[in-house]
Amino acid sequence: MTFHEAILYQKLERGAVRCAVCPRRCRIEEGQRGFCKARENHGGILYALTYGMVSSLAVDPIEKKPLFHFHPGSRCLSLGSLGCNLRCLHCQNWSISQADPLHSGLLETLSPEDCLRAAQKEGVAGLAWTYNEPTIWLEYTLDCARLAKQAGLYTVSVTNGYITPEALAILAPWLDAYRVDLKGWSQEFWRQIPQIPDPKPIFEAARLARRQYGLHLEAVTNMIPGWNDDETSLRGLARWIARELGDDTPWHLTRFFPSYRLQETPPTPLSSLLRGERIGREEGLRYIYLGNLAGKGENTLCPSCGTTLIERSGFSLLRCALGQDHRCPHCGLVIPIVGALQCPGSREVSTKQ
Ligand code: SF4
Structure with missing residues (x-):
């Protein structure tokens, strides 16, 4: 090390x-x-301590982050290290997020230059810092991001959003996309599950990322039964996203499965996810996706005419009706998507909802 x-x-x-x-x-x-x-x-x-120390390295579809409105169909080199600045009871990556970098055999060294070389060898479109929290890896992500941008690759932070304005100001100019967890709404949730006294810095950083730095932003809420899936929480989140980040912000509602210290909590029922989707629409959000549901709820529909524009299954694109102009072929609405589509299939239009 x-x-x-x-x-x-x-x-x-x-x-x-x-x-x-x-x-x-x-x-x-x-x-x-x-x-x-x-x-x-x-x-x-x-x-x-973890500069250049990598615990996880993989080539992923960008849809796996999940990012559905950012270079759809592209692949990115995903990197993670060890440690986290939160202690979420439902962490799905606890084996790396809660590991001690000084007492772990999980780490390998990868300099920023080697990282770029690996990305170019794989022919990916960008880099994503993910798996554990990239904020605590700031120096390394910054050095990698600078090289990536110079080489024409995109850069993505998959983050819990618990970052200071100073750190975000340094990192944001080198980022293209900010995939942030907006985990819940009530103070009780934030105190008990991610175990922080005040979530305001997370919401403020997301607002800055979108409004001040102009990053592409998609938000994820993992719906945990009994903790953040009530009407008040979902409506509060949806209303805040629509007002502060914009009603075109993709909101991913994902199904919870028992993990880490929430082994006794049951998986999210489909009815809760559908309720969340309904509430999001009532609050004006135009792109709501349901995740961890084996293929349901992942398609992009035109919010104006209901045409199915991108069909997805898991992390794969099955078919696109959108052209590179990102216009709905049925009504002409421009869909807010960053980057080129790398989509198989035809432009045939389905109108099922
Ligand atoms: S303030 Fe610094 S040392 Fe403390 S948890 Fe956050 S990143 Fe880690």
Whole structure:
């Protein structure tokens, strides 16, 4: 493991430092690490322990992130490391998000230059930082993103959104897409499940990402029965997304399955997901997708005339009726999609809802 000095920290008295990468703003004493386990103070200098340390590397369809309105049908090189700045009880990647970078055999070194070479060798369209939280990997994602942009690749952050405005200001100019979890609405949910006292920084960062930095943004809410699937929570989220991020923001409602410390909670019933979809539409959202449902709820429909424009199954595109002008062939509405479509099939139009 190589030690790489962190950015965005402040030196305090008696050798302590304060990290400013995420809203925890950890005060870290000499020899100690931050909450995320990925940043350590040695001699009054903060080090990013996981710089260039990769736990997971794969070529994925962009739909797997999920991003449905961003370079549809393209492939990206997905990278993750270890650690997280949240402790979500339902984490699906807990084996890496809660692992200790200093005591794990899961890591391999990949310099930013090697990362770019790997992407070019695979012929992918972009890079995605995912699997664990990329915010705590800021220095590495930044260096990779700069190389990727120079090489004409797109860049995607798949994030829990718990990032400071300072860190986002540094990273955003090198990002194209921000795929953020808006996990819930009530204070009780945020306190009990992701275990943070205040979710406002997450919502504010999402608003900045979309409105100030102009990133393509898609939001995901994993619907956990009894925690965030009630009418008030779903309506609050949908209303906030439509008002602050725009009614064209794709909202992915995904089915929960028991995981990590929520083993006793049942999977999300289909009826709840459909209720969430209805509420989202009532609040004005135009593109709502249902995930983890084995192929149901993943198609893009024209919000004006109901024509099926992109058919998906799992993470694959089956058929597109959209052309490269992104216009509905039936009514002419322009669908807000970033990047070229890489779509099989014909332009034949189905009108089923
Ligand atoms: S990135 Fe890590 S060390 Fe920095 S404030 Fe967040 S949890 Fe603390």
